[in-house]
Amino acid sequence: GAVVSQHPSRVICKSGTSVKIECRSLDFQATTMFWYRQFPKQSLMLMATSNEGSKATYEQGVEKDKFLINHASLTLSTLTVTSAHPEDSSFYICSALRTGLSGYTFGSGTRLTVV
């Protein structure tokens, strides 16, 4: 149990376009989800905390107008990278908070390349 599905796993888009990444909790309800960004050979940096039915809480330095987060249901959160630029190329990972020993279940990540 406790599976989080993240799609797409890889996406290449042109500079100036927008990309949507989905994060779904398949077998549990997740009132809270988190979005991370990871540069090559670096740690996971929290971008925002997404709560179902309310506005996301962004970490300092993260542009909320560029990284749109929507958590419209208890099983789905989306991250939209708007007007993407090459510097937005990165690995994006979501996680969902649930009760239990592990506490967090992570998606498999999305590798975004902006050309």
Add this chain to the structure above:
Amino acid sequence: AQKVTQAQTEISVVEKEDVTLDCVYETRDTTYYLFWYKQPPSGELVFLIRRNSFDEQNEISGRYSWNFQKSTSSFNFTITASQVVDSAVYFCALKLTGGGNKLTFGTGTQLKVEL
């Protein structure tokens, strides 16, 4: 503010060797949780262990063991008789009980196990 330090950026061992990954954390809180995750090349984070600050018992799970020393703020991870499949990046993380459920990750240790 809390902080997690993984001083070892990269470790290379030969299969069957034992290896210890270090994790030192900083927090002023007395109640917190510590985690270890494995990130294989595929990118997904795999949960390994969660330990709360009141439980200083060491834990063993198969070839994995963890040494929690509150006096030195360390939560080290040892793999006994390492295998090639253990090759991955390992992250130590800290969660404060009152921190909005946010995880603070260390910078990770890249473990390479060679034949």
